[in-house]
Amino acid sequence: MVADQERTYFWCLKHHRVEDDTNACQWSDRLGPYGTRDHAERALQTVAERNERFDAEDEEWEHGTTT
Numbered sequence: 809m810v811a812d813q814e815r816t817y818f819w820c821l822k823h824h825r826v827e828d829d830t831n832a833c834q835w836s837d838r839l840g841p842y843g844t845r846d847h848a849e850r851a852l853q854t855v856a857e858r859n860e861r862f863d864a865e866d867e868e869w870e871h872g873t874t875t
């Protein structure tokens with residue numbers, strides 16, 4: 809059995825669950841890799857936070873405004 813620290817984790821968009829490198833779906837159905845199960849569990853939150861930040865940066869760049 810592989811120790812947890814040696815595993816890579818993914819968030820499966822198809823099954824809405826964490827999968828590790830021993831049972832992960834195909835690449836098109838997953839986010840990651842993540843170094844821990846906890847990070848993989850927060851994948852959708854991380855994506856949403858990054859998108860919000862990038863959208864604000866785009867807005868500032870396009871219009872010279874800050875939010």
